[in-house]
Amino acid sequence: MSIVPDKSVELTVDEAGALASARPMLKFERVGFEYDGRSIMRDVSFAVRPGELVALLGPSGCGKTTILNLVAGFIQPTEGVAFIDNRDIAGPGPDRGVVFQAAALFNWMTVADNISFSLRCAGRPKAERQQVAEEMAALVGLSGFENAYPYQLSGGMRQRVGLARVLAAKPKVMLMDEPFSALDVQTREVLQEEVLRIRERTGCTILFVTHSIDEAVFLGDRIFLLTDLKDGAFDELAVDLPSPRDSGENRLHPAFIRLREMIYRKMRH
């Protein structure tokens, strides 16, 4: 079925809204990638809706980071096309932000200066930088720590700074590559809830790479279960948990436990 409207048909506001939201924020069309002639993935196709959070779950070496690198524009497909917002991804851009496992913070700069670093690079004035730093510090729960230095912070707080620094550039898409895997379980769970809150407030589309079944189920609207991308096949699972999604109680919900068990069995298969 085509989603392009017949020109003779007048669209209501609701229908126009539905059409706009039907347009994916990210799309892979039969994407293939090779490193030095060695095929890493072939024929990978998927679409991600604006504001959706997709968790990429799979074993080491299956190609999760390669997918993020393709979306970030750090590398180009060797076959097929990757799109963001209907445009070919030709290279990196400010519409995408990447959060890595360890936030590479500037240790000689305050939290506020770390957060607003991209604005300084863009030549924005100090008052604006300060305002954005405060706004983003509040968004990630770091209000009051703007003048602290990274060495004064815990691992979880450093990751919050990393998150705020990416958010300060107001990306449409956040690419998160196992961002919490070095943190203790409690800190990790708090930050997962924070990610859902941030997504709610910013409307950001998020690709979240993880090794953890629990993390994928708690965060994802959908989970892509990757094993070997060389034939383009992977399982897509919809996650249906009660709102608000950021409630820690969801971890105890029967649907959470069922889905976790189902994925565990699939991965062990």
Ligand SMILES: Nc1ncnc2c1ncn2[C@@H]1O[C@H](COP(=O)(O)OP(=O)(O)O)[C@@H](O)[C@H]1O
């Ligand atoms: N720079 C590179 N050069 C050659 N091969 C690479 C490079 N980066 C990753 N690979 C290979 O590509 C495959 C997928 O890697 P990656 O996307 O990092 O997996 P994951 O993030 O799921 O652990 C692996 O087999 C890895 O060895």
Ligand SMILES: [Mg+2]
């Ligand atoms: Mg990886």
